[in-house]
Amino acid sequence: MPDHDSTTLLTRQTKRRRVDIGVKRTVGSAIFPRTRETLLNAMNQSHGPDQDGDCSLVSHSHGATNGDGEKTNVLRKLLKRANSYEDAMIPFPGATIISQLLKNNIGKNGGSDSGFQGSGALSSGGSEIQAEDACSNSSQDSPSDCLSPGPQLPPPSSSSNFGRQPPPSNHISHTSSQSLSSFDLDRLSDEHLRAKRARVENIIRGMSHSPLVRPNCSDHNQEGNHENENSSSNSNSHRIEDGTHNSSRHGECPSLLSSSGSRGGVIGIGEVYRENKRKQRLPQQQHSFTQLVCSRQEQRQEERRQLKLQLEDMQKQLRQLQEKFYQIYDSETEEEEENMVNGEANRGGDREEDGNLSEDSIRSDCLEERHRDRRGQTQDDLSELDPGLFLDRARALLREQALIDREMEEEADSREEEERNGERVKRRAVAGGGGGGGRQLAETLKQELNCAVSQVVDTVVKGFSSPKQTPSHHHGCHSSTPAAPSSSSNSSSSCPPPFGALHPLTPESRFGGGNLALNLNGEGSPTPNYHSSNQRLHCFGDVIIPSPLDPFGGLSSRLSGVPTPNDQTEALPLVVRKNGGSAVETTNSSLPPPPHHSSFQPSPLTASLGFSPPSFRHPFPLPLMGYPFQNPLGSHGGGGGYPPGPKDHSRVSPDSMDITRETVSLRTKMASLGGGHMGHHHHRHSTESQHGPEGLSLSLIKSECGDLQDMADISPYSGSTIQEGLSPNHLKKAKLMFFYTRYPSSNMLKMFFSDVKFNRCITSQLIKWFSNFREFYYIQMEKFARQAINEGVTAAEDLTVSREAELYRALNMHYNKANDFEVPDRFLEVAQVTLREFFNAIVAGKDADPSWKKAIYKVICKLDSDVPEVFKSPNCLQELLHD
DNA sequence: GGAGAGCCTG
DNA sequence: CAGGCTCTCC
Numbered sequence: 001m002p003d004h005d006s007t008t009l010l011t012r013q014t015k016r017r018r019v020d021i022g023v024k025r026t027v028g029s030a031i032f033p034r035t036r037e038t039l040l041n042a043m044n045q046s047h048g049p050d051q052d053g054d055c056s057l058v059s060h061s062h063g064a065t066n067g068d069g070e071k072t073n074v075l076r077k078l079l080k081r082a083n084s085y086e087d088a089m090i091p092f093p094g095a096t097i098i099s100q101l102l103k104n105n106i107g108k109n110g111g112s113d114s115g116f117q118g119s120g121a122l123s124s125g126g127s128e129i130q131a132e133d134a135c136s137n138s139s140q141d142s143p144s145d146c147l148s149p150g151p152q153l154p155p156p157s158s159s160s161n162f163g164r165q166p167p168p169s170n171h172i173s174h175t176s177s178q179s180l181s182s183f184d185l186d187r188l189s190d191e192h193l194r195a196k197r198a199r200v201e202n203i204i205r206g207m208s209h210s211p212l213v214r215p216n217c218s219d220h221n222q223e224g225n226h227e228n229e230n231s232s233s234n235s236n237s238h239r240i241e242d243g244t245h246n247s248s249r250h251g252e253c254p255s256l257l258s259s260s261g262s263r264g265g266v267i268g269i270g271e272v273y274r275e276n277k278r279k280q281r282l283p284q285q286q287h288s289f290t291q292l293v294c295s296r297q298e299q300r301q302e303e304r305r306q307l308k309l310q311l312e313d314m315q316k317q318l319r320q321l322q323e324k325f326y327q328i329y330d331s332e333t334e335e336e337e338e339n340m341v342n343g344e345a346n347r348g349g350d351r352e353e354d355g356n357l358s359e360d361s362i363r364s365d366c367l368e369e370r371h372r373d374r375r376g377q378t379q380d381d382l383s384e385l386d387p388g389l390f391l392d393r394a395r396a397l398l399r400e401q402a403l404i405d406r407e408m409e410e411e412a413d414s415r416e417e418e419e420r421n422g423e424r425v426k427r428r429a430v431a432g433g434g435g436g437g438g439r440q441l442a443e444t445l446k447q448e449l450n451c452a453v454s455q456v457v458d459t460v461v462k463g464f465s466s467p468k469q470t471p472s473h474h475h476g477c478h479s480s481t482p483a484a485p486s487s488s489s490n491s492s493s494s495c496p497p498p499f500g501a502l503h504p505l506t507p508e509s510r511f512g513g514g515n516l517a518l519n520l521n522g523e524g525s526p527t528p529n530y531h532s533s534n535q536r537l538h539c540f541g542d543v544i545i546p547s548p549l550d551p552f553g554g555l556s557s558r559l560s561g562v563p564t565p566n567d568q569t570e571a572l573p574l575v576v577r578k579n580g581g582s583a584v585e586t587t588n589s590s591l592p593p594p595p596h597h598s599s600f601q602p603s604p605l606t607a608s609l610g611f612s613p614p615s616f617r618h619p620f621p622l623p624l625m626g627y628p629f630q631n632p633l634g635s636h637g638g639g640g641g642y643p644p645g646p647k648d649h650s651r652v653s654p655d656s657m658d659i660t661r662e663t664v665s666l667r668t669k670m671a672s673l674g675g676g677h678m679g680h681h682h683h684r685h686s687t688e689s690q691h692g693p694e695g696l697s698l699s700l701i702k703s704e705c706g707d708l709q710d711m712a713d714i715s716p717y718s719g720s721t722i723q724e725g726l727s728p729n730h731l732k733k734a735k736l737m738f739f740y741t742r743y744p745s746s747n748m749l750k751m752f753f754s755d756v757k758f759n760r761c762i763t764s765q766l767i768k769w770f771s772n773f774r775e776f777y778y779i780q781m782e783k784f785a786r787q788a789i790n791e792g793v794t795a796a797e798d799l800t801v802s803r804e805a806e807l808y809r810a811l812n813m814h815y816n817k818a819n820d821f822e823v824p825d826r827f828l829e830v831a832q833v834t835l836r837e838f839f840n841a842i843v844a845g846k847d848a849d850p851s852w853k854k855a856i857y858k859v860i861c862k863l864d865s866d867v868p869e870v871f872k873s874p875n876c877l878q879e880l881l882h883d
Numbered sequence: 884g885g886a887g888a889g890c891c892t893g
Numbered sequence: 894c895a896g897g898c899t900c901t902c903c
Binding site for chain 2: 851
């Protein structure tokens with residue numbers, strides 16, 4: 001164990017060294033060794049507050065114990081760290097990931113209070129909680145399992161682990177007696193055992209009664225004190241003395257429980273110490289320990305329950321939104337198919353859907369039977385469930401119930417769907433041409449979105465306004481959702497989840513094979529919910545475009561050479577609405593716009609969509625699935641985690657690799673940015689540019705980013721007026737712009753990349769691009785300057801940069817590889833100035849200074865010239881390169 | 884603390 | 894070219 005900590009220390013030292021190296025780069029190498037020495041000395045001797053938190057704790061301990069010397073402190077620190085690491089790695093037996101997270105949160109919340117205790121608490125945050133959880137997971141009949149935490153949480157140097165015997169007494173007394181003068185170890189340990197037992201009982205009671213009281217903040221403080229409880233029992237005698245001393249110092253502290261029971265055997269000294277630690281925090285409480293234990297356990301349970309409910313609510317919302325999206329998209333697809341002259345192709349799709357339906361129905365039936373069987377036993381078992389199983393079972397029930405609900409709704413859907421289809425055909429006939437169809441679709445989509453959002457809101461409100469929702473109750477509520485669609489007048493089936501028999505909790509299954517209840521609503525007017533619905537659905541829109549029938553609808557038809565009349569009109573209304581809801585734009589957008597970028601090649605992503613839709617179907621997890629709270633329920637380890645690593649590209653067909661290449665960085669960057677956004681939303685009009693496939697592919701970026709507000713502007717179906725990311729052409733344009741400006745401002749970039757919807761990601765990306773450009777530029781300059789010096793050039797005036805110069809060729813190759821752009825003369829001048837600056841600096845020996853280039857940067861940044869207006873056009877590449 | 888620049892690395 | 898890191902500036 002000390003070895004482990006030694007390596008930890010070494011690692012930290014290494015880290016520090018790396019930091020120092022970084023400092024050295026700019027501050028100077030001479031500082032480095034001294035700094036490091038100082039750091040090492042500090043780590044070995046001072047234990048000052050400049051070290052990490054646990055060190056300060058040790059320092060505290062040192063002050064309290066006073067006399068073991070520095071070596072003891074070092075040893076203690078090492079052991080404490082070992083203890084912490086060990087605790088961190090202890091598996092959670094039988095506990096769900098959620099409960100782990102909850103525990104971790106609790107531990108974290110309480111961590112700030114750990115310094116409160118004056119004695120040498122070798123803290124191990126989750127240990128106590130884990131022990132309690134282990135207790136919770138054990139059945140009520142065997143409380144002894146949890147009364148011996150020693151084996152589960154062996155102290156690092158467990159020389160103090162003596163055998164323990166379960167208490168013979170089952171009697172639990174909640175009376176609080178005073179044990180001010182009693183330091184009898186037997187008695188203390190007995191009290192400890194009783195306290196644990198009481199907590200177990202409280203947990204079980206709390207679970208069976210399921211009271212829902214909002215957990216309060218003070219609870220965290222109490223929990224936080226657990227941090228110091230599970231202390232290492234090294235240097236035992238000292239510890240006992242210390243702990244006892246502390247107990248007497250806090251003499252007012254009440255006894256944990258009345259200690260009438262007897263307990264044979266030897267007491268673990270570490271446990272005694274822990275007991276003392278617990279007693280130390282008792283004086284802080286106004287109530288008796290028993291009450292505190294009760295309330296704390298209940299509150300913890302309630303907190304878990306609350307979180308669980310939130311999770312379930314969010315899952316439900318997610319499902320509903322996904323279903324809505326499927327419905328909408330499928331409805332569109334079906335409409336297209338209806339209008340197609342040759343309906344042969346979609347008949348296969350219908351058959352496929354039928355197949356899915358029947359298959360799902362079968363699965364649903366099985367699930368329903370299982371559900372019926374289980375529902376009976378659930379109520380009985382509920383009180384006996386330990387927390388982990390409790391949550392698991394609750395989720396399982398939810399899933400099953402959801403499946404049943406969906407199956408029932410699908411039947412209703414299929415009936416109503418026929419009617420609606422008839423209506424739709426009529427409406428479309430009235431509406432006339434493609435523009436009318438687009439408008440119709442817009443209305444339909446809008447209505448669907450409204451409905452979805454309304455129901456989500458209802459669900460949320462319901463979920464939080466009725467806090468008595470237990471898991472079983474909850475799924476009862478869920479089953480009632482089909483009857484509670486609030487905004488859709490003509491179809492109750494449009495809002496409820498008509499998902500197929502999917503496993504609703506895993507992303508893969510969630511999106512993998514849902515059969516869709518096609519649905520379209522009638523005309524509707526925009527509601528205030530529209531925007532939010534747009535936001536939410538766009539979150540899915542980027543990723544869950546496909547339906548099982550026609551995964552990529554218009555796209556695939558385009559690729560397969562089968563034109564559809566409504567091609568490219570499907571999603572435009574959404575985009576237009578987003579941009580202000582102009583009816584004119586709505587009409588115009590339904591017309592296929594001419595491609596602005598003739599240089600655009602067919603997107604590889606588009607190709608991949610057509611050729612391998614299944615692999616593309618969900619290349620990345622949904623944004624919402626990426627939220628941390630979703631992962632525990634996915635229970636697939638890191639696989640469903642967020643953010644997706646580059647390996648996720650393996651899920652994308654190779655054809656799409658290159659097109660998504662630039663999205664990778666954005667995804668990772670967004671992940672690191674935490675999904676925030678700066679609100680640089682430049683809403684542009686449909687006249688600017690339309691890069692369908694590219695917009696689609698780049699919208700994936702945003703779905704990865706999880707930026708909900710940004711996603712409000714995404715058109716999932718292509719035809720977006722604003723690209724959601726940067727394309728290779730943007731890179732090319734940026735390179736050409738570099739000939740004019742080396743240090744473009746953010747605003748400038750926004751102006752000149754007006755066809756890109758800016759967010760923090762895009763801005764950073766562009767800035768990074770120019771940073772890279774500069775890097776290469778300056779490297780070349782330095783290289784050629786040194787080269788000139790080596791060649792014997794003595795005067796900077798001898799250095800010139802012409803179009804024949806090698807330096808120019810190198811730069812031109814980098815920024816204008818195709819050489820299809822005429823580099824402005826100004827750039828040659830700037831390059832010449834830069835080269836001379838480098839030359840002079842090197843000659844003057846300034847390059848010895850680590851930051852010698854900064855002076856040059858200062859000069860060069862003033863040499864930026866205005867970028868021609870033509871670069872502001874999204875089609876500038878066309879125009880520029882044609883010239 | 885965030886944004887941006889620069890450096891280093893892959 | 895991107896990611897990570899540090900540093901500086903605001």
